[in-house]
Amino acid sequence: MTWLYRLARNVGYVVPKQVDIAASLRKAIRVGRHPPGSRIPTVRELTETCGAGLPTVHRALRTLADQGFIIADGRHGTRVVEHPPHLHRFGLILPELPGPGGRYASMLFQAQADAAAAIDRPDRRVVIHHAINQYPELPAHQTLLGELAAGMLAGVVLVEQACSSAWLDVRRAGIPAMGAGEPVDGFILDQWQVIIQALEAIAASGHQRFGFICDGTDISLRYVSQLAAEAARHGLSIRPAHVHCAPVAVPGWAGRAVEACLDPAGGAPPQALIVLNDNLVDSVIAALRAAGAAMLLVQLANFPSSAASWRPLLRIGWDQREVLAGAIDELVAARTRKGQCRPVSALLHSERFNA
Secondary structure, X not given: OOHHHHXXXXXXXXXXXXHHHHHHHHHHHHOOXXXXXXXXXXXXXHHHHHXXXXXXXXXXXXXXXXXXXXXXXXXXXXXXXXXXXXXXEXXXXXXXXXXXXXXXXXXXXXXXXXXXXXXXXXXXXXXXXXXOOOOXXXXXXXXXXXXXXXXXXXXXXXXXXXXXXXXXXXXXXXXXXXXXXXXXXXXXXXXXXXXXXXXXXXHHOOXXXXXXXXXXXXXXXXXXXXXXXXXXXXXXXXOHHHEEEOOOOOOOHHHHHHHHHHOHHHOOOOOEEEEOOHHHHHHXXXXXXXXXXXXXEEEEEEEOOOOOOOOOEEEEEEEHHHHHHHHHHHHHHHHHXXXXXXOEEOOOEEXXXXX
């Protein structure tokens, strides 16, 4: 019996008979009384045990079939599907709707959506729920709440979970969840390690001066405070005039940051540039080309996204197919051990394009 169903009962709402029957059968499937592939009671048996008419029982069974729990098997009756959703269907929660062409403005969200399509398989389905935010009355949000209430998800992965978890209490649904930090246990994507690899690559290329452009989030600003000391450990130097924040939501800021890095008033221009958000890269490249500048560009990347045309280019980041697959592996493990999810680390990948 789901939390939403219990709430309806507690406030005195008269639950329709077909909803009651569907909830009872669904609970029997979820707790294992009707395991995958097994037959459920016949329609006639259900009419007798539930005290309901044939149309009511048929409506209840149609609901369970639409939710993916059962399937009609001809003369053999109705059986539980081999991969019921409460064990094999996982939700990827994105706080943004795709654009008219089906693409996301955020390259991270697009990489996650591509990853979901790449790793989807019958025994581990990945479904995307969009625009889960502070407006729960929106249809997309209501659809997800309905699936959680019906037990149609084995677990959820929250991308930018700080945005989603404030409006979505997944723990109340009693399913495991993975996110990028508190309050949901999650996977670890350490951008500081991206910076360290970038500094190592710049030093190995024989350069000394570099610039840094981030997106101005709290975590990237913390990196800025540590940047000069870490650069010195690699034999590199960075001037305050070459450190800039460029919010992704404000077009043109990344280009102005490049112009400031190249301004002679700030001293000798950088020989390399680190860009810590792949959504800023196109604007950065446009500004570099407009200025006729030539330098090594090092960017955080969400693979398998395609590489920009700038050369020389070094991309450092995570393959989101591995990130999502690892998160789902941990969701499955958490269900098996009946405990909370444990943090999962992802390996960094790099890709270099020379001039």
